[in-house]
Amino acid sequence: MVDGGKRDERTVPLRVVPRIEPVSADELLPLVARGDEHAFESLYDLVAAKVYGLCLRVIRDPAQAEEVAQEALLEVWRTATRYNGAQGSAMNWIFTLAHRRSVDRVRSAQASSERERRAAAITVTAPFDEVAEEVTGKLERLAVRRCMKRLTDAQYEAISLAYYGGYTYRQVADLLDMGLPAVKTRIRDGLIRLRDCLEVGQ
Amino acid sequence: MKAEEAHTLVGAYVLDALDDLERVAVERHVADCMACSTEVAELRATAARLGGATAVTPPSDLRTRVMSDVHRTRQEAPKPRVVEQMVARPVVPRRRMWLVAAMAAAITAVAVGSTTYVTQQRMIVAERERGTAERANASRWESLMTAPDARVVVRDVTGGGRVSVVVSEQRGEAAVMMTDLPAVDRDHAYQLWLITEGSPVPSDVMAAGQRAGTLLLNELGAADSLGVTLEPAGGSQVPTLPVLAGVPLRT
Numbered sequence: 001m002v003d004g005g006k007r008d009e010r011t012v013p014l015r016v017v018p019r020i021e022p023v024s025a026d027e028l029l030p031l032v033a034r035g036d037e038h039a040f041e042s043l044y045d046l047v048a049a050k051v052y053g054l055c056l057r058v059i060r061d062p063a064q065a066e067e068v069a070q071e072a073l074l075e076v077w078r079t080a081t082r083y084n085g086a087q088g089s090a091m092n093w094i095f096t097l098a099h100r101r102s103v104d105r106v107r108s109a110q111a112s113s114e115r116e117r118r119a120a121a122i123t124v125t126a127p128f129d130e131v132a133e134e135v136t137g138k139l140e141r142l143a144v145r146r147c148m149k150r151l152t153d154a155q156y157e158a159i160s161l162a163y164y165g166g167y168t169y170r171q172v173a174d175l176l177d178m179g180l181p182a183v184k185t186r187i188r189d190g191l192i193r194l195r196d197c198l199e200v201g202q
Numbered sequence: 203m204k205a206e207e208a209h210t211l212v213g214a215y216v217l218d219a220l221d222d223l224e225r226v227a228v229e230r231h232v233a234d235c236m237a238c239s240t241e242v243a244e245l246r247a248t249a250a251r252l253g254g255a256t257a258v259t260p261p262s263d264l265r266t267r268v269m270s271d272v273h274r275t276r277q278e279a280p281k282p283r284v285v286e287q288m289v290a291r292p293v294v295p296r297r298r299m300w301l302v303a304a305m306a307a308a309i310t311a312v313a314v315g316s317t318t319y320v321t322q323q324r325m326i327v328a329e330r331e332r333g334t335a336e337r338a339n340a341s342r343w344e345s346l347m348t349a350p351d352a353r354v355v356v357r358d359v360t361g362g363g364r365v366s367v368v369v370s371e372q373r374g375e376a377a378v379m380m381t382d383l384p385a386v387d388r389d390h391a392y393q394l395w396l397i398t399e400g401s402p403v404p405s406d407v408m409a410a411g412q413r414a415g416t417l418l419l420n421e422l423g424a425a426d427s428l429g430v431t432l433e434p435a436g437g438s439q440v441p442t443l444p445v446l447a448g449v450p451l452r453t
Contacts, residue, residue: 033277033280035277037269037272037273040269040272041269044265044268044269048260048264048265048268049257049258049259049260050253050254050256050257051260052257052258052259052260052264053256053257053258054253054254054256056256056258057256066260066261066264069260069264070264070267070268070271073268074268074271074272074275077271077272077275077277078275078276078277078278079277079278080277081277081278081279081280082278082280088243088246088247088250089247089250091250091254092246092247092250095249095250095253095254096246096249096250096253098253099218099249099253100218103218140251140254140255141255141256141257143251144251144252144255145255159217159252162214162217162218162219163217163218163219163249163252163253164252166218167219168214168219168220168221169211169214169217169219169220170221172219181210183214184210184211184213184214185210187213187214187217187219188210188212188213188214188245189213190213191213191216191217191245191248191249192213192245194248194251194252195244195245195247195248198248198251200244200247200248200251
C-alpha cells in the first residue's frame with residue numbers, strides 16, 4: 001500500500017516522521033518573540049487546547065469562548081516581545097492572559113444580568129465533574145483536582161467562583177453571603193494551600 | 203488604600219477578581235514590597251495551574267484562523283526599559299516610576315471591555331448626546347469628525363460623568379469631551395495626560411473647579427492612551443492617582 005500501486009483517496013501515505021523532541025513553551029516563546037511563525041505553530045499545538053478549555057470554562061458559550069481564545073492566542077503572538085521570564089513561566093503568562101481576557105468578556109455580560117449570575121453560580125460549584133471528551137494533561141488535572149479537594153469547602157467555593165466563574169471577590173461575597181474580609185482571606189489562604197500542595201515555586 | 207489592606211487582596215488579585223482601582227492599588231503595593239512580589243509570583247503561578255487543568259480540543263479551524271491572524275499581525279515593540287526597571291527592582295522605592303507603572307496599569311485595566319463606537323452614525327449620535335459640551339474649534343472639530351478613520355471612544359469617569367474622545371490616528375488628533383465630572387473645589391482641576399508606552403506626559407489642565415469641557419488635542423504623537431486625573435489647580439508634572447478614566451487612542 002505504501003510503495004507502488006495507486007492510492008485510493010482515502011489512503012493516507014506513510015511518511016517518515018522525525019523524532020519529536022518535547023519542546024516547552026519557555027523554549028518556544030523567545031523564538032516567537034523574534035517573529036518565528038513555525039515556533040508559534042508549535043506553541044499553538046502545545047497550548048491551544050488548554051487556552052480554549054480555560055476560556056470555555058469561564059465563558060461557557062462555545063462560540064464566544066472560541067472567539068476569546070483566538071484573541072488571546074493572537075495576543076500571545078503580538079506581545080511575546082514583551083514577555084519577561086522573570087515574572088513567571090511562559091505557560092503561566094499565557095494562561096494569565098487568557099484568563100484575564102475571558103474574565104473581561106464575562107464581566108461585560110454580567111453587568112447586564114443579575115439573573116444569569118445566579119444561574120451560573122449554581123453550576124459552577126461542581127467544576128471538575130465536567131470531563132472533556134478529549135483531554136490532555138491528565139496527570140496535571142489529577143494533581144489540581146487532588147489539591148482542590150484539600151481546600152475547605154469555603155475556600156474551594158470562593159476560588160472556583162472567582163477563577164472559573166470570573167466574578168470579582170465582591171460578587172463572590174454576595175453569592176456566598178459572606179463578608180468581604182472573609183472572602184479575601186479564604187481566597188488567599190486557599191491559594192497558599194494550593195501553592196504548597198502543587199509545590200509551586202519550590 | 204492602606205498597605206495591609208492591599209496585601210490581603212493579593213489572592214483576589216491573581217485570580218483577576220478585583221476591580222480596576224483595587225488592581226492598581228495592589229500593583230502599587232507589590233512594587234514597593236519584595237516579599238509581596240514573591241508571593242504574588244507564586245500565587246499567580248498557582249492560579250495558572252488552575253487554568254492549565256482544563257483542556258478541551260478546540261474546533262479544528264481555530265488553528266487556521268489564528269495562524270492567518272498571526273501572518274498578518276505585526277508584533278509589538280519590546281517593552282521600554284523604564285517599566286522593566288520598575289518590575290525588576292521593586293526594593294528601592296521609586297515613587298515616580300511606580301506612579302507611571304500604576305498609571306499604565308490603570309489605563310490598561312480600564313481600556314479593556316468597554317464600548318468603542320465605530321460607525322460614523324453612532325459617532326454623530328454620541329456627539330449630539332453630549333451637545334451641552336462646549337466646542338473649542340468648530341471647523342477643526344467637523345474635519346476631525348469626518349476623518350475616514352475617526353472613532354469615538356466613550357469611558358465612564360470614576361465618581362461620575364464621562365469622557366468621550368473622537369480620535370483619528372491618521373491625523374494624530376483627538377477631540378476630548380468631558381461631561382458631568384464629579385464636583386471639585388477651587389483648589390483642584392481635572393488634567394489630561396498623553397500616555398506613551400506607560401509614560402504619562404502632562405497635557406491640558408481644565409480651569410479650577412470646572413466639571414465639563416471640550417478640547418482638541420492636535421499633536422498626539424506616539425501616545426497610545428489618554429488619562430484623566432484630578433490635580434491641584436494649575437496641574438501637575440506627575441499624575442496624582444487614581445486615574446479617573448483611561449481612553450485608548452489606538453486600535
